[in-house]
Structure formats: structure tokens, C-alpha cells
Amino acid sequence: MFLSSYNSLIGFVKRHFGTLVPFLTPRRILNVIVAVFEMKARKIVCRCRPFMIRVDPSSRCNLRCPACDVYKTKTREKRMMDLGDFEHVVDKIRDYALRISLYEMGEPLLNRDIYKMIAYASDRKISTLISTNFNLFKREHLDDLFKSRLTILEPCLDGFSQEKYEIYRRGGDVEAVKNGIQMVMEHKRKIRARWPIVDVQVINFDHIMDEIPLIDRFLKACRVDKITYRQENYGFNSPETTSLNNTTPSPNACFWLYFSMTVRPDGNVYPCCGRGFDRMPYGNILTQDPAEIWNNKYYRFSRALYSKGPDLELEDDMRDIPCLTCQDYRKLRNVIRPAGKAGEKDKNHK
Numbered sequence: 001m002f003l004s005s006y007n008s009l010i011g012f013v014k015r016h017f018g019t020l021v022p023f024l025t026p027r028r029i030l031n032v033i034v035a036v037f038e039m040k041a042r043k044i045v046c047r048c049r050p051f052m053i054r055v056d057p058s059s060r061c062n063l064r065c066p067a068c069d070v071y072k073t074k075t076r077e078k079r080m081m082d083l084g085d086f087e088h089v090v091d092k093i094r095d096y097a098l099r100i101s102l103y104e105m106g107e108p109l110l111n112r113d114i115y116k117m118i119a120y121a122s123d124r125k126i127s128t129l130i131s132t133n134f135n136l137f138k139r140e141h142l143d144d145l146f147k148s149r150l151t152i153l154e155p156c157l158d159g160f161s162q163e164k165y166e167i168y169r170r171g172g173d174v175e176a177v178k179n180g181i182q183m184v185m186e187h188k189r190k191i192r193a194r195w196p197i198v199d200v201q202v203i204n205f206d207h208i209m210d211e212i213p214l215i216d217r218f219l220k221a222c223r224v225d226k227i228t229y230r231q232e233n234y235g236f237n238s239p240e241t242t243s244l245n246n247t248t249p250s251p252n253a254c255f256w257l258y259f260s261m262t263v264r265p266d267g268n269v270y271p272c273c274g275r276g277f278d279r280m281p282y283g284n285i286l287t288q289d290p291a292e293i294w295n296n297k298y299y300r301f302s303r304a305l306y307s308k309g310p311d312l313e314l315e316d317d318m319r320d321i322p323c324l325t326c327q328d329y330r331k332l333r334n335v336i337r338p339a340g341k342a343g344e345k346d347k348n349h350k
Contacts, residue, residue, distance in 0.1 A: 012255065016052070019151055019197060020098050023127045031096045039258040042307035044300050049096040049290065050261035054273055055089060057081045057114055059105035059265055063133055064170040070106050075277035079106070081265035083113040083120075085286060089263055090121055092290055099127040099151075104262060104273050109136040118148035127151040131201065135172050137180040142187050145196070153196040154228075155181055158203045160214040167207050178218065185222045199226040249330040253306050254323070257299065261290070269293050271302055271323065280320035305331045313338045 028051065035048035059079045061070045090100070100121045102108050108130045111117070118128045128148075134155035137145075145153075157177055159165030165174035184198060200219050202212070212229075219227050256272040263269055267286030270279060283293035293299070302323040304312055311334040324335065 012259075016099065020127055023098055023125055025125070028096055028098055032098070035258045039253050039255055042253050042303070043258075044303045044307060045295050046258065046303075048258060049294060050093075050259060051096050051098045052101070052260040053089075053093055053097050053099065054101045054104055054260065054262040055081070055086065055117075056104035056106070056262070056264050057086065057102050057108050057111040057117060059277070060110050061106040061133075062110060062135060063107070063172050065168055066170065067168075069277075073277050077264060077268075077277055078266035080111060081117075083116055085265075085267060086113070086117045087120055089267070089285055090124060090126070092285060094124045094126065097126050099129060101129045101131070103129075103131045104264070105277075107136070108132055109134075115141075115144040115148040118150050122149040122151075129154065131156065133169060133172060134177045134180045135169075137176070137184075139183055142183060145184070146187065146191065146193055150196040153184065153198050154201050155198070156201045156203070157181070157215060157219070158205060159208045160211040160218065164208050164211055168203070168205060181219070181224065182222050185224060189223070197225045199228055200224050201228050201230060203230050203232050249327060251330050254302075254326070254329040257303050257306070257323075261285075261294070271299065279322060305333055305335070308332050311336045 031048055031051055035046070035051065038046050038048050058081070059070060059075075059077065061068070064071045090097075093100075102114065102117060108114050109132050114130070118130070121128050128150050129152040130150065131154040134157075137155075155177060156169075157165075157174070158168055159174055162174050165177075166172060181198065181200065184196075187193075188196075188198070202208075202215055204212075208215075216227065254272075260272065261269055262271070262273050263285055264281075267284045268281035269283045269285050271282060280298075282298040283296060285293065298318070298321060301312065301318055302321060305323055306329055309332075314335050314337055
């Protein structure tokens with residue numbers, strides 16, 4: 001059983017390497033090499049550009065998973081990305097982007113233009129990925145899916161019986177998910193398609209452990225390309241299981257600050273896929289050049305947190321930077337309030 005590790009660089013490479021190779025170009029290869037060098041050197045100002053882009057086509061969801069507030073949260077944010085805005089984003093990043101993942105806060109299949117978005121990126125030789133609860137997929141979507149040339153499809157199957165599945169995926173229909181997976185794999189074999197790689201995601205909840213063998217047999221019978229078992233902490237597992245997910249902060253540099261960029265439906269940019277509406281954005285890709293955002297004071301401050309050097313002064317507009325409260329990577333600098341405001345070390349340092 002492969003347990004996915006999303007904040008491990010080794011896990012990151014294992015997950016993505018094989019499906020990125022066909023999309024490499026000389027410029028993209030050089031950019032990746034520079035990004036790795038600058039990450040290892042913990043550079044604060046970078047010549048590289050992000051090559052793993054997450055664009056959220058929809059921050060709405062059709063389910064009511066208890067660990068997720070998307071379905072009940074009121075927000076000022078735009079919650080559905082326009083096709084024109086997506087195309088504008090792709091045009092700005094196409095030279096160095098290797099992968100566009102079209103999901104973050106919500107369910108991507110709620111966006112009626114999702115397959116057009118995927119096709120637009122595919123036409124520009126950019127790898128694409130969606131992660132979905134897959135409840136909305138119908139047989140009539142098969143042609144659109146395969147014509148879009150989606151690279152990776154990640155349907156989530158967290159249970160085999162409806163009783164166990166709906167404990168977490170509230171409002172979902174496990175048979176719809178299973179039927180969708182089966183339809184996709186049958187059609188893929190029928191037309192002998194290379195893409196998408198179907199990588200089914202299974203969260204190892206304690207309440208579905210007795211159904212894991214059933215899930216495994218079903219997915220292998222469907223001949224899916226891959227099954228990824230994920231150890232997540234969503235408040236549904238025992239203290240013993242939860243402890244498996246509690247790790248000390250990594251001493252390595254945060255690779256998200258060198259490899260990736262997240263874009264919400266309104267164009268706002270964030271350094272990673274941390275949850276939460278109305279977070280402090282680092283810029284807006286619809287109105288700014290990505291290179292300008294990539295090395296602005298917010299990105300420089302975030303990278304500086306993980307590099308050696310003197311204490312960092314926390315300006316007023318930096319107080320809500322998400323990296324300050326990140327528990328995944330160990331910070332190497334103290335953060336202090338500017339003289340005359342507090343003069344004390346920030347509680348979130350190191």
C-alpha cells in the first residue's frame with residue numbers, strides 16, 4: 001500500500017515525474033533545473049518560474065464533507081472561474097508550466113467549462129490533473145473527457161458501501177463514483193487511449209478499514225492505472241492513527257515556494273494550496289505579470305523565513321502571510337515587530 005506524502009519532495013517527485021516527462025521542452029527543463037538549484041540554495045529572489053500551477057476552477061462543492069467548510073462558508077471571493085480568465089492565466093504561464101492542476105477548494109466538475117479548460121491547456125502541451133469526488137460524472141461526459149486529453153484523473157473513493165462512504169462524503173453516492181470509474185476504464189481500453197492516467201484516491205479512514213480489501217479488489221478489477229492510499233487527519237480517526245500523520249516540521253526548504261503557484265477563481269495568487277477563504281493574496285495574475293508576483297515582497301519574505309539570516313521585521317501588511325503559521329517546514333529566522341510597534345519576537349517564529 002502506497003501512502004501518499006504531499007509535503008515530501010521525494011513523494012512529490014514520485015507522484016509527478018512519469019507523467020511530466022512527455023511535456024518537457026528545453027526551456028521548461030532549464031527552468032526546473034534552476035528552480036531546484038535555487039531551492040537548495042534557499043534563494044530569496046528567484047530567476048526560476050513556478051512550473052506546477054494549481055488553478056481552482058470552482059470553489060463550490062456538491063458534497064458536505066464535515067472536515068471541509070466550502071459548502072457552508074460565506075465569502076467575498078468569486079467562486080467560479082470564467083473560461084476567458086482561465087485562458088488568460090494559461091497564456092501567461094504556458095512557456096514554463098509543466099502541470100496545471102484544476103482543483104483546490106471545491107469540486108472542479110461543477111464548472112461547466114471544465115473540459116474546455118483542460119483542452120485549452122492540453123493544446124499548449126501542458127499536463128493537466130483534476131481531483132474530484134466524481135459524483136457528477138455521467139456517461140455523456142465520456143467523449144468530452146477523452147477529447148480534452150486530461151493527463152491525470154484522481155477520483156476519490158473513500159468507502160465501498162453507501163453506509164461507510166457517506167460517513168465522510170455526505171450527500172454523495174458511492175455507486176455513482178464506482179460506475180464512473182468503471183465507465184472511464186472501459187472506454188479507455190476501448191479506444192486505446194494513453195490518457196488520462198486514472199489514479200484513484202482512498203483516504204484511510206478508520207471506519208472504512210474493513211472495506212479496503214473490497215475497494216482494492218473492485219479497482220483492480222476495473223484495471224485502474226493506480227491506487228493511492230492517503231493518511232489524512234480529518235478528525236475521524238483514532239488517536240493512534242492520527243499520530244501517524246503528526247510529523248515534525250521538515251528541515252528542508254519549502255519546495256512550494258520555488259515550484260508552485262495557486263490561483264483562485266478570481267485570479268488571486270497564493271504560495272500553496274492551504275485551505276481557507278479570504279486569505280491574504282500575494283497578488284492577482286489576471287492584472288499582474290506572474291514574474292512581478294513571483295518576486296514581490298510577500299514571496300521574498302516567505303522564502304526568507306526558511307533561509308538563514310538576521311531577524312525579519314514583520315510589517316503590518318505581512319501579518320496574515322500564511323507561511324508564518326505553517327507547521328510543515330521549519331523556519332530558520334525569528335520574526336520581530338518593527339521598533340515602536342511591539343518590539344517583541346513574533347509568537348509564530350521557528
